Amino acid sequence: xxxxxxxxxxxxxxxxxxxxxxxxxxxxxxxxxxxxxxxxxxxxxxxxxxxxxxxxxxxxxxxxxxxxxxxxxxxxxxxxxxxxxxxxxxxxxxxxxxxxxxxxxxxxxxxxxxxxxxxxxxxxxxxxxxxxxxxxxxxxxxxxxxxxxxxxxxxxxxxxxxxxxxxxxxxxxxxxxxxxxxxxxxxxxxxxxxxxxxxxxxxxxxxxxxxxxxxxxxxxxxxxxxxxxxxxxxxxxxxxxxxxxxxxxxxxxxxxxxxxxxxxxxxxxxxxxxxxxxxxxxxxxxxxxxxxxxxxxxxxxxxxxxxxxxxxxxxxxxxxxxxxxxxxxxxxxxxxxxxxxxxxxxxxxxxxxxxxxxxxxxxxxxxxxxxxxxxxxxxxxxxxxxxxxxxxxxxxxxxxxxxxxxxxxxxxxxxxxxxxxxxxxxxxxxxxxxxxxxxxxxxxxxxxxxxxxxxxxxxxxxxxxxxxxxxxxxxxxxxxxxxxxxxxxxxxxxx
Amino acid sequence: xxxxxxxxxxxxxxxxxxxxxxxxxxxxxxxxxxxxxxxxxxxxxxxxxxxxxxxxxxxxxxxxxxxxxxxxxxxxxxxxxxxxxxxxxxxxxxxxxxxxxxxxxxxxxxxxxxxxxxxxxxxxxxxxxxxxxxxxxxxxxxxxxxxxxxxxxxxxxxxxxxxxxxxxxxxxxxxxxxxxxxxxxxxxxxxxxxxxxxxxxxxxxxxxxxxxxxxxxxxxxxxxxxxxxxxxxxxxxxxxxxxxxxxxxxxxxxxxxxxxxxxxxxxxxxxxxxxxxxxxxxxxxxxxxxxxxxxxxxxxxxxxxxxxxxxxxx
Numbered sequence: 001x002x003x004x005x006x007x008x009x010x011x012x013x014x015x016x017x018x019x020x021x022x023x024x025x026x027x028x029x030x031x032x033x034x035x036x037x038x039x040x041x042x043x044x045x046x047x048x049x050x051x052x053x054x055x056x057x058x059x060x061x062x063x064x065x066x067x068x069x070x071x072x073x074x075x076x077x078x079x080x081x082x083x084x085x086x087x088x089x090x091x092x093x094x095x096x097x098x099x100x101x102x103x104x105x106x107x108x109x110x111x112x113x114x115x116x117x118x119x120x121x122x123x124x125x126x127x128x129x130x131x132x133x134x135x136x137x138x139x140x141x142x143x144x145x146x147x148x149x150x151x152x153x154x155x156x157x158x159x160x161x162x163x164x165x166x167x168x169x170x171x172x173x174x175x176x177x178x179x180x181x182x183x184x185x186x187x188x189x190x191x192x193x194x195x196x197x198x199x200x201x202x203x204x205x206x207x208x209x210x211x212x213x214x215x216x217x218x219x220x221x222x223x224x225x226x227x228x229x230x231x232x233x234x235x236x237x238x239x240x241x242x243x244x245x246x247x248x249x250x251x252x253x254x255x256x257x258x259x260x261x262x263x264x265x266x267x268x269x270x271x272x273x274x275x276x277x278x279x280x281x282x283x284x285x286x287x288x289x290x291x292x293x294x295x296x297x298x299x300x301x302x303x304x305x306x307x308x309x310x311x312x313x314x315x316x317x318x319x320x321x322x323x324x325x326x327x328x329x330x331x332x333x334x335x336x337x338x339x340x341x342x343x344x345x346x347x348x349x350x351x352x353x354x355x356x357x358x359x360x361x362x363x364x365x366x367x368x369x370x371x372x373x374x375x376x377x378x379x380x381x382x383x384x385x386x387x388x389x390x391x392x393x394x395x396x397x398x399x400x401x402x403x404x405x406x407x408x409x410x411x412x413x414x415x416x417x418x419x420x421x422x423x424x425x426x427x428x429x430x431x432x433x434x435x436x437x438x439x440x441x442x443x444x445x446x447x448x449x450x451x452x453x454x455x456x457x458x459x460x461x462x463x464x465x466x467x468x469x470x471x472x473x474x475x476x477x478x479x480x481x482x483x484x485x486x487x488x489x490x491x492x493x494x495x
Numbered sequence: 496x497x498x499x500x501x502x503x504x505x506x507x508x509x510x511x512x513x514x515x516x517x518x519x520x521x522x523x524x525x526x527x528x529x530x531x532x533x534x535x536x537x538x539x540x541x542x543x544x545x546x547x548x549x550x551x552x553x554x555x556x557x558x559x560x561x562x563x564x565x566x567x568x569x570x571x572x573x574x575x576x577x578x579x580x581x582x583x584x585x586x587x588x589x590x591x592x593x594x595x596x597x598x599x600x601x602x603x604x605x606x607x608x609x610x611x612x613x614x615x616x617x618x619x620x621x622x623x624x625x626x627x628x629x630x631x632x633x634x635x636x637x638x639x640x641x642x643x644x645x646x647x648x649x650x651x652x653x654x655x656x657x658x659x660x661x662x663x664x665x666x667x668x669x670x671x672x673x674x675x676x677x678x679x680x681x682x683x684x685x686x687x688x689x690x691x692x693x694x695x696x697x698x699x700x701x702x703x704x705x706x707x708x709x710x711x712x713x714x715x716x717x718x719x720x721x722x723x724x725x726x727x728x729x730x731x732x733x734x735x736x737x738x739x740x741x742x743x744x745x746x747x748x749x750x751x752x753x754x755x756x757x758x759x760x761x762x763x764x765x766x767x768x769x770x771x772x773x774x775x776x777x778x779x780x781x782x783x784x785x786x787x788x789x790x791x792x793x794x795x796x797x798x799x800x801x802x803x804x805x806x807x808x809x
Contacts, residue, residue: 037529392635395644395792398745405633405644405792435790436605444608451608454615456792 018324020271021288027235027297027307040162041235041297043145044155044289048316057133058142066187069194073097076415078447086196092448098376099448101413110372117368121361123251125353126334127258128310131244137237138309140188140230144181145295151177155292181231182223189222235296238309245306252304255352259310260335261290261301264344269301272325283327290314290332300332382420383411384484386455386473394491400461402492408453408473412445418477419444424457426471426490431458443475457490464492588613589779592786601654601786601794611790618787621780625772634791638751639767644791647747650674651736652795658785664771665739673771676727676739682762687719695719696758702732702744705752 025031026039045051073083073096080087085094093100093108100107122129131138151173152158161170193215194202205211206219229237238245252258261284269284284301291299293313298305300314318332339349389405396402412418422441424432434441435454445451457471469490476483502511505523512521527535545551549564592614595603604610623632629640636642641649650660660674667673681687687695690712697707698716707713721730727740734742741749749767750760772781788794 389633391631391633392642392644395635395642396746397645398647398742398747400746403644403792435792436608436611452612454790 018285018287018321020286021292023288023292025291025294025297025299025302027239028299028302029305029307030302038236039297041295042155042158042292043295043313044292044317045149046293046313046316046320048319050312051316054133054142054311054313058139061134061139062143066191069191069199075099076447078415080198082198084195085198088196099413101411104379107372107375110368110375114365114368114372117361117365120251121358121365123248124253124256124355124357124361126310127252127256128245128248128308131238131248131309132259132311135309137229137242138311140184140226141234141295143184144230144234147180147184148177151180178231181227185223185226185231186219188226189219189224192222193219235307238296239307245309249306253355253357254337254341255355257334257336257351258304259300259308259312259315259332260337260340261303261332262330262335262340262343263301263303264340266301266331278327283322283331285321285325287321289317289321293317304337379413380482380484381413382418382475382477382482382484383409383413383450384473384475384486385409386486386488388488388491394493396493397458400464401458402461402464402490403456403458404490406455406457406473406488408455408486409450410443410445410453410475411450413448415447417444417446418479420475420477422455423474423476424455424471425474426469427459427463429460429463430469430471430490432456433458459490459492465494467492467494585617589617589783592617593779593782596654596782596786601789604786604790614783614786615790617780617783618790621776621784622787625776626784629769634788638756639749639765641749642747642793643788644793645747646793646795647742647745648736648793648795649734649741649749650739652789652793654785654789654794656736657788657794658781660769661781661785661788662771662773665769666766667768667771670771670773674739677766678727678740678760678764679723680762680764681723683764687723687761691715691719692758692761695724696754696761699724699732699743699757699761700754703746703752707754 021044023044026041068084069082071083072081073094074081075094079099080094082094083096085092087094091102098107119130148158152161161173164170190206193206193211196218197211197215202211202215206215233241266282266284269282269286272278272281272285288299290301291314293316294300295311295313296307296309298307300308312334315330315332315334319329322329322331335349336351339351342349385408387407387409389407394402394404408422410420412420420443422432422434422443424430432441433456434443435456441455443451443453455473459469463469469492471488471490473486473488474483475485502514502524503521504511505521508523511524513524515522546562547564548566549568550561551564552558552562553560555562588610592604592610595607595610604614622630622634626634630636630643631640634643636644646652648656650656650665659672663670663673665674666677679686682689682692694712694716696716697711698713698720700707701713701716720728720732724732727738728734728743729740732743734740741747746752748756750756750765772784776784
């Protein structure tokens with residue numbers, strides 16, 4: 001258990017009238033017993049450029065998340081008009097001008113590979129900026145802490161409130177906080193389901209009780225996970241549940257710009273009295289402002305550690321202190337391990353962005369991008385597959401002719417109905433018959449649809465001397481001239 | 496818990512042990528992970544709720560087998576409801592198929608893409624359940640079990656003929672309108688001598704242009720055929736679908752087309768049977784089955800209906 005605090009964060013003066021905070025890095029690995037109960041972390045509000053950047057990113061990313069389902073995109077009368085839509089009932093994925101069919105999920109694979117590579121690149125360059133700024137866990141936790149601060153005040157007030165016995169004041173502050181959390185969580189779950197149905201229709205159905213059960217279930221699940229992950233579990237998700245902190249150790253190196261406490265400048269740390277010389281000592285006055293600001297409950301001065309999400313709030317906290325004691329900013333800053341070594345050896349610090357792994361990541365990213373763009377821009381609007389029936393393998397007719405049956409799968413990815421001409425080549429004597437067709441084999445396929453046709457191919461007895469005859473199915477749109485082909489073969493049973 | 500002070504402490508880890516000892520081995524008294532405990536408690540609460548609402552306790556007196564729970568849940572009842580819902584959804588399509596077939600004939604099914612897909616799907620499903628055992632998964636047949644995809648029909652390949660065959664079966668005594676005919680076992684019942692059977696085998700093979708040996712007695716064969724076989728298989732060997740007598744002049748042999756197989760057929764007189772499906776399958780399913788078999792590719796006049804250039808396949 002923690003020590004009994006009589007006055008939280010009132011540990012006396014550190015220097016120059018700067019309050020020395022009695023903040024403990026409760027989540028630092030050295031402080032944490034394996035079976036210890038989690039200790040509540042009370043991050044102190046800081047002001048500075050990184051805090052501002054985080055607010056801006058929070059508003060932008062949440063804005064995109066909550067509003068994107070309402071953005072419209074005209075695709076004609078036969079397709080949904082929602083810009084981003086995962087349409088499970090009709091098995092389509094829409095993203096602005098992109099439409100993906102289920103058999104094209106390799107685009108999603110490509111997107112995920114791309115996302116992973118970009119993450120590698122960014123991590124190698126700037127450390128865990130994903131964790132610190134963009135990860136949903138961070139963004140929602142930041143928002144939930146802001147709500148908490150709104151109801152319960154900043155760090156000290158929250159500590160006192162938690163320690164105080166239950167009272168009306170405590171009850172309404174706690175109750176209000178949880179109520180707003182639940183509202184935000186419900187809005188998170190509510191927005192999630194809007195990506196899977198038409199947003200406006202679903203909103204109406206949702207509140208009239210006519211939405212599909214999956215919508216209510218997923219809204220409930222997302223509400224629960226948002227509330228518990230961002231409100232209750234917070235840093236435990238990153239420390240215990242997330243695999244990414246384990247992987248990042250392999251992705252950063254001595255040249256990565258991590259949130260770094262510059263030991264070369266800070267040590268030896270210690271209290272500093274007004275007017276005292278700075279000679280022979282470090283700039284760190286051990287005020288623990290960085291520890292109090294940390295949402296992960298660690299001490300950045302312990303160096304790079306698994307728990308650190310690289311949110312840079314300790315930089316803002318420390319810069320603020322440096323201003324007050326009139327020392328240069330940047331005791332904690334984005335810096336590299338190599339630079340610390342260089343400075344302590346009296347060399348000039350430098351940043352080398354062009355390193356082998358960076359070049360490799362950039363080349364891979366460019367390659368995957370080029371592949372995906374080529375794939376998307378040359379994506380065919382017409383698709384054809386031919387499956388030969390193998391039971392029975394072939395049918396001998398009474399006149400000795402041999403017939404094979406094929407199921408052909410015609411995909412019309414255009415948004416209008418098309419009448420397609422079918423040609424089959426392979427043998428001059430080949431006879432083509434489409435079940436359900438009359439006269440010329442014309443295949444009519446609706447907009448954005450797949451349709452199956454049964455096709456009989458027959459060769460007369462005299463042509464059936466070869467064991468197997470290769471055949472090629474070709475469909476042609478007479479209006480646009482587009483074609484699609486599928487190869488198969490005809491088995492005669494001869495030989 | 497009050498005894499904790501007395502528990503021995505493991506020297507290496509500094510953690511108390513449970514006090515149990517087996518051959519000098521003791522057990523550390525590490526606490527259970529909190530999350531594990533919470534899930535354990537939640538499971539206990541859940542199990543109580545479950546027992547109240549769901550069937551849970553078997554073999555309790557006075558509960559007719561097991562407790563029902565407040566929800567009176569029954570998987571059997573759910574399956575029954577799901578099945579009847581499914582049938583209610585399929586009902587209109589089966590009715591539409593029956594109406595179209597009755598009023599416009601089976602070929603009208605080809606004009607309606609949705610109805611065609613429904614017919615093929617319903618037929619394929621019923622075929623797989625009931626017919627595939629003998630006729631093969633795709634209706635390709637085996638020796639003794641006709642191929643339903645070719646254009647040779649023993650009892651007729653029109654939709655009506657196929658439907659009647661399915662409904663009444665073949666040589667199925669329990670059905671009054673079953674298809675019936677019987678080929679004599681010329682050899683086993685000693686109606687013909689060995690030489691006569693051999694001769695008529697060669698003669699039958701010549702009907703479909705199969706090669707026979709030079710010393711075949713085709714004169715004897717022809718005369719045997721005329722007296723014994725022509726009644727049913729007709730003088731030209733083209734068979735008679737009203738009697739279920741197969742056409743002997745084409746390439747299709749139900750019991751095999753080698754000399755041995757043809758001779759064996761004449762010797763023993765095949766007596767293949769097929770069950771009657773009337774009263775075993777609902778009427779709409781029989782209709783869908785008949786339409787499906789008709790549409791497998793061999794149905795009479797199907798080819799003519801589908802395009803002029805493929806007319807000769809009929």
